[in-house]
Amino acid sequence: MFKVHIVDWSNRRAYQRHLENYFRVRYEIYVDGRKWRQLERPIPLEIDAFDTKHSVYLLGIDEDGNIAGGSRLVPTLRPHVLSEVFPTLAGNEPPRGADVYEWTRFFIAPSLRRSGGSSRAAGLVLCGLLEACLKLGIGRISVVCEAFWPERLEQLGWHVTRLGRVLNHPDGDILAMLIQVDEKTLESTRVAYCLDDASVIVGG
Template sequence: MFKIHIINWSNRKAYEGPLEHHFRLRHQIYIGERNWRQIERPIPLEIDAFDNEHAIYLLGIDDNGHVCGGSRLVPTLKPHLLSDIFPMLADGGNPRDQDIFEWTRVFVAPSLRKPGEPSLAAGIVLCGLLEAALVLRIRQISVVCEVFWLNRLERLGWPVTRLGPAIDHPDGAVIALLIQVTEAALASSRAVYGLDDVSVLAASQLKDSQGSEPPAIAVQV
């Protein structure tokens, strides 16, 4: 269907078209569909303060160059959503380290969703997150998300810790979670979505993502 490409500051020039397409999809989904007025801008691109040189994008791109889904990773040693916008969600302290990244802006293109049943596209995006994290040697992932994500990720077999209380927000009740990145979580997610032993990463990206200089130390589906 599509493969996940790891895009960082060093290779972004090769992905200018897909990156713009993904910003447009984010606008369509988060503002057009989900009515997140807190992030609305006068242009049809959803871009925030964390879309900077430190961001790593995990974009699902098909053979025709179309963006099918994706998400974003931000290094927790840099400003990020939990540290700068929602510190109250981590009442025991916000975990920050060079191998802890924050996960944000997960999406699947509307045409690939299957309401009421698991979506293969969603499975590729979620497995791609874990597989990319393992490749990039990311040990933990923090996330600010709607409360339903806790049960959803636990059902996939992800080791998840809740960092604090839920709070009401204009765009819905949200909580903060800390996810342990493990091979077991990847294996169980692959099994749920029928992706057993199948890598969802674009082969050409594996070498780039492990070059001599690592990436900057780095939701409704």
């Protein structure tokens, strides 16, 4: 269906068009679709303070060059969403470390979503995330997310630690969690989405 490409500061020029489309799809999903008005801009590209040269992007790119899905990883030794915007979700002590990255902006293109359940495309992006972390030496990922996510990920076999209480937020109830990354988690995710053990990532 598509491969997940690892894009960082070193290879960004080769993915310039794809990155622009990625930010455009983010705008369509988070601003137009989910009505996150604080992200609204005159130009329909969703780029925030944490899209820096230190960010790592995971772009699902199909055979026609379209953005099928994506995610972002931000090193926790740098400013990130949990440390700068929602530190109280982790008791004002967000986890940090050279091998700890924050996972944000996970999405699947609307055309690939499946009503009533998670799509194969979601499985590809999630496996791409885990593969990329293992390849890059990332052992744990923190995330600020909707309150339903921990249970959903645990059903996939992910080891999740909730970092604090749920916060009632205008965009929906949210919490922070820390996720352990290992080969066992990757394998259980492949099984859950009926994917073989072939790598889904490119680059990095």
